[in-house]
Amino acid sequence: MTTIPVFYTITDNYTPYAGVSIQSLINHANPNRDYTIYVLVQEISEQHKQALKNLATDNVHINIFHIDDELLKPITNTKENYLRGQFFTMAIFYRLFIPELFPQYDKSIYLDADTIVNTDIAELYDTDLGNNMFGSAPDLSIRYMPLLQEYIKQCQGIFPPEKYINNGVILFNLKAFREKKFIDRFLYLLGKYQFDNLDPDQAYMNEICEDYIYHLDGKWDTMPNESIPPIKDPKIVHYNLFFKPWHFEDVQYGNYFWDVAKETPFYETLKQELANFTDADRQKQRDDLEKMAQRVKEIEQTNTWAKVKQQGEKIKL
Structure with missing residues (x-):
């Protein structure tokens, strides 16, 4: 039986959220199909490693895969690689190396740890x-944020900005990534330009693969967004940006997270995290949206993708 490979990339502190996401995937897995989950991480405690492995079932296997520090040496801790200008985490780049690290697979799924799966993930895997090179849904978190729309146009140089995808849910054509030598283009551009981005790894995928992106329906990457009515029957909920259900009680689609969390060994820890998150912490999260806006203005003054493309550099494969 052919296995469906599913990848997560985390830091150790994201283990509880990944555990809930994995449990949601297991809840909807077809008992007649086989799934193998790989959790890519540089460091993880033995307790967290065992807790994740204990979630496995007869047909959903869970492997912890250690990312070699040497592999990530070209990626440095600089402001250009800060996620949304907020913090640096190497984990956001792991997904770009999946095609090279797992040559035994020609196709796979990648999921961010802050997701909840509400359907059989095989349905996504079976998409042609x-x-x-990959399939992802348009980034709904920026759809109603004029400043970010302008950022996509002016700094990324992608038109219309609505085509800009979010890579928290990816259906990978791993074979195409290897054949078209994506990682070579990524490392070349990273080394030459050190582009300043709000979302470093996502920007590289949007830019390099621009002409080879399959746009999934938004139900496959449904994000909390108070500017639009809730999407009915989302296939995957993605708690993107700053408002997480383990920090805010009233997050849109938050019920999907807690319904699954109750089934996991992480439930009490997560409830305690919510209880310990203060009003001051929540205000800081809201302020981070303003900081992100300020970051956009800073990026406009730097070596942007749009400027480099205007100079004639070949970005797209």
Whole structure:
């Protein structure tokens, strides 16, 4: 039986959220199909490692995969690689190396740890990508934020900005990534330009693969967004940006997270995290949205993707 490979990339402190996401995937897995989950991490405690492995079932296997420090040496802790200008974490780049690290697979799924799966993930895996390099949904977290729309146009140089995808849910054509030598182009551009981005790894995927992206329906990457009515029957909920259900009680789609969390060994820890998160902490999260806006203004003054493309540099594969 062919296995469906599913990847998560985390830091150790994200283990509880990844555990809830994995449990949601298991809840909807087809008992007649086989799934193998890989959790990519540089360091993880033995307790967290065992807790994740204990979630496995007869047909959903869970492997912890250590990312070699040497592999990530070209990626440095500089402000250009800070996620949304907020913090640096190497984990956001792990997903870009999946095609090279797992040559035994020609196709796979990647999920951010802050996701909840509400359907059989095999349905996504069975999607025909054609000659596209990957499939992802448009980034709904920026759809109603004019400043970020302007950032996509002016700094990324992608038109219309609505086509800009979020890579928290990815259906990978791993074979195409290897054949088109994506990682070589990524490392070349990273080393030459050190582009300043709000979302470093996501920007590289949007730019390099621009002509080879399969746009999934938004139900596959449904994000909390108070500017639009809730999407009915989301296939995957992605708690993108700053408002997480383990920090805010009234997050849109938060019920999906807590319904699954109750089934996991992480439930009490997560409830305690919510209880310990103060009003001051929540205000800081809201302030981070303003900081992100300020970051956009800073990026406009730097070596942007749009400027480099205007100079004639070949970005797209």
